[in-house]
Amino acid sequence: MTEFLFTVASVSTPLVYAALGGMLSERAGVVNIALEGLMLAGAFTAATVAWATKDPWLAFVAGVLASSVFGALHALLTITFRAHAIISGLAVNAVVAGLTPVLCKTLFDSSTSSPMLENAQRITALGGRVSPLVICAPIVALLLYVMHRWSRFGQYIRFAGEVPDALDAQGISSQKVRWLAVCLSGALCGVAGAYLSIDHGAGFTRNMTAGRGYVALAAVIVGRWTPQGALAGALIFGSIEACQILFQDIPLWGDRTLPVQWMQSLPFIATLLVLAVVNRRAAKSPGGLFVPKALSS
Amino acid sequence: MSSGDIGLQNISKVFGNVCANKSVSFTLRSGTIHGLVGENGAGKSTSMKILFGMITPTSGHVMIDGRPVDNWNVRKAAATGLGMVQQHFHLSDVETAHDNIVLGSESALLGIRNRKAERRKIETLMRNTGLYVPLDQKTGALPIGQKSRCEILKALYSGARRLILDEPTSVLTPYEVNDFLNILKTLRSQGHSILIVTHKLGEIMQVCDEVTVLRAGSTVAQLQTLNTSVDEITRLMVGRTLTLPTKPNHQPNSAANVLEIYDSKAHRFAFTVSSGEVVGIAGVEGNGQDELVGLITRQNLKFEHQGIGVKLFGNELRECDTRTVRSRDLAIVPADRTHDGLVLELSAAENLLLGKKQCGASDFSRIPVQTLETSCLNQMREFDVRPTEPGLPVGAFSGGNQQKLILARELAGITRNGFILAAHPTRGVDLGAIEFIHRQLLDRAESGAGILLISSELSELFALCHKIYVLYKNELRGPFFRDPRNFSFDSEVIGQAMTGLSQKRAQVS
Numbered sequence: 001m002t003e004f005l006f007t008v009a010s011v012s013t014p015l016v017y018a019a020l021g022g023m024l025s026e027r028a029g030v031v032n033i034a035l036e037g038l039m040l041a042g043a044f045t046a047a048t049v050a051w052a053t054k055d056p057w058l059a060f061v062a063g064v065l066a067s068s069v070f071g072a073l074h075a076l077l078t079i080t081f082r083a084h085a086i087i088s089g090l091a092v093n094a095v096v097a098g099l100t101p102v103l104c105k106t107l108f109d110s111s112t113s114s115p116m117l118e119n120a121q122r123i124t125a126l127g128g129r130v131s132p133l134v135i136c137a138p139i140v141a142l143l144l145y146v147m148h149r150w151s152r153f154g155q156y157i158r159f160a161g162e163v164p165d166a167l168d169a170q171g172i173s174s175q176k177v178r179w180l181a182v183c184l185s186g187a188l189c190g191v192a193g194a195y196l197s198i199d200h201g202a203g204f205t206r207n208m209t210a211g212r213g214y215v216a217l218a219a220v221i222v223g224r225w226t227p228q229g230a231l232a233g234a235l236i237f238g239s240i241e242a243c244q245i246l247f248q249d250i251p252l253w254g255d256r257t258l259p260v261q262w263m264q265s266l267p268f269i270a271t272l273l274v275l276a277v278v279n280r281r282a283a284k285s286p287g288g289l290f291v292p293k294a295l296s297s
Numbered sequence: 298m299s300s301g302d303i304g305l306q307n308i309s310k311v312f313g314n315v316c317a318n319k320s321v322s323f324t325l326r327s328g329t330i331h332g333l334v335g336e337n338g339a340g341k342s343t344s345m346k347i348l349f350g351m352i353t354p355t356s357g358h359v360m361i362d363g364r365p366v367d368n369w370n371v372r373k374a375a376a377t378g379l380g381m382v383q384q385h386f387h388l389s390d391v392e393t394a395h396d397n398i399v400l401g402s403e404s405a406l407l408g409i410r411n412r413k414a415e416r417r418k419i420e421t422l423m424r425n426t427g428l429y430v431p432l433d434q435k436t437g438a439l440p441i442g443q444k445s446r447c448e449i450l451k452a453l454y455s456g457a458r459r460l461i462l463d464e465p466t467s468v469l470t471p472y473e474v475n476d477f478l479n480i481l482k483t484l485r486s487q488g489h490s491i492l493i494v495t496h497k498l499g500e501i502m503q504v505c506d507e508v509t510v511l512r513a514g515s516t517v518a519q520l521q522t523l524n525t526s527v528d529e530i531t532r533l534m535v536g537r538t539l540t541l542p543t544k545p546n547h548q549p550n551s552a553a554n555v556l557e558i559y560d561s562k563a564h565r566f567a568f569t570v571s572s573g574e575v576v577g578i579a580g581v582e583g584n585g586q587d588e589l590v591g592l593i594t595r596q597n598l599k600f601e602h603q604g605i606g607v608k609l610f611g612n613e614l615r616e617c618d619t620r621t622v623r624s625r626d627l628a629i630v631p632a633d634r635t636h637d638g639l640v641l642e643l644s645a646a647e648n649l650l651l652g653k654k655q656c657g658a659s660d661f662s663r664i665p666v667q668t669l670e671t672s673c674l675n676q677m678r679e680f681d682v683r684p685t686e687p688g689l690p691v692g693a694f695s696g697g698n699q700q701k702l703i704l705a706r707e708l709a710g711i712t713r714n715g716f717i718l719a720a721h722p723t724r725g726v727d728l729g730a731i732e733f734i735h736r737q738l739l740d741r742a743e744s745g746a747g748i749l750l751i752s753s754e755l756s757e758l759f760a761l762c763h764k765i766y767v768l769y770k771n772e773l774r775g776p777f778f779r780d781p782r783n784f785s786f787d788s789e790v791i792g793q794a795m796t797g798l799s800q801k802r803a804q805v806s
Contacts (some may be wrong), residue, residue: 158389170375295387
């Protein structure tokens, strides 16, 4: 059981950070399918800096910054230049997915992965078991919850996604609020990415986020665009992923096991099912379940 | 101009090659209610936005306390205690009234809000003004009257002593309007100054101390309300004397049913429109008007699923689709003309194709541009559409002219005994165009057409209808008839029905 909980915690952590980031951006009114690319940018930068400087915390900060920069790119395209957010998100994802192997090749002479990082180059787990980033995940969720409910900035974000004109009429630039939210979203994806490459994993491998950004986005939707919902959604999908990992070679009938590919596709099938159920409920109770106005139109 | 007064002096504003304001001047005196009136395009909203600092004028001055100010902007306006309530509410439906009211002026220490302090401040404000709203409810669940109270509280909460209200009563029921005007009087008695931008002259006469009339971008007069009349203001606004019809001068032929709505389940939602009759549907928007129109045009079958059916000229419409219905002797003036009535990017002539097969074009033949343009030109002349340019994209015409185009197209497609379904036919339309549209509708009725007129303007229904029903929460109330003594409707009874205050529909014989 403890084994299961540890696995859930460690696979949920990147989903939690990315989902919280996605929640922030979408609540401010900017659709963010770039979560995937933002995470990947963070993962690559963190691994590279860790390899170059051997300082994991410096690498962590670099990863967060890199993702924020790509977040800012998404903000620039969607908010300042009014590009369609899905197109811009796809562009960011494509740029990062294309750029990382190229940089890998120039830096490490391998288009698929960075060199394995030594333990000294990675974030050290507390007590040899639990990473500080895992412990921080629920704390960050709590902080965002407080921000969302009780802070002035949280109020601005909530209004930016619903009635941006109301903010502008009060002399508060809704564009700035959105910019900040999308950049913060990038920073949180950077944490998730750094966790993947220099904490949970030991180095960067090509496309190592493997769709986690989209799963995080699903968690945001399941969680109805609230911090607590995003946390819960990420934990649900994290648990399914943990099952997949732990029960991969458990014999089902006789001594035969389910093919590993089947098990690996489980999280994605589950995501589809959960989304279908949630959206059915949404369709049944108009107005009952919340979708930010800027996204629903 | 004395201390506390604000205003505009000789303001002009040019957008590209369009001159929105030529010479606008007015003074909002401290502690008074001032009406700013004018037709569409007279420059009301531009002037208002200049006063609030949202637009910089091309020339002229914003005057504060009798002195011209430089570099006027929204922040400076807010700092001098100016607050604006826009026509379309800027409220988040999913947040509480409390959060909406304090937006932008939250009490916060290091970014963390002190809701209790905010609440105390709002409650003091509510006590002082008599504007009460349930603070913990989400504004989406509040009735419109309460929403407009929220907006005013929001302006007052941010410290406004001078309010600019843009068409504040356009979405309120008559009952709510009275309530709202009383609030304005209370605010005035507490020393607030209020500028109301509106086209409802009755309200101006009721609450305003002064009124400024704009026409074609210039101030034509600033008058004391006591020394003027609705007729004088109307003449100044339009530039000529209007003769709006006040009632139909003919009797319908009750033997010939044009439209029959029946309710096979509950027998409550039923009425008929006979030949020559104008039947009005009053009610605040969103109470079933769209569903009623959709029932007849077969685009919204919500009412049909509730057992309500339609017979047009005695023929059941149940099996019909929209296309079949459109091929009948029926004219439709849709509620949202730019969405359901016209394709804005296409020319006026091409928009004729949205009507009947009047122009000889079948589905797969080449579009006979020449024929279209000729018939369009004729219709434009007949309906006084300006400019008389069949090739101009419809989006380039003003709202009133767009509406005349729709009317021209639709009325050309029916016979004298046809059926006209008109939803909000004069919404956002100038008084001159209203006069024209009302005359056209009454002429058609007189010559035998049956008209179902859906409107949220009671004055429009009172001027045209033989009988009026009220829609309230998808239920029909009425009919209400004219008083045989003075030929007028009882606006109080109808107003109450619109707010749901009256009894449910009495059994009709």
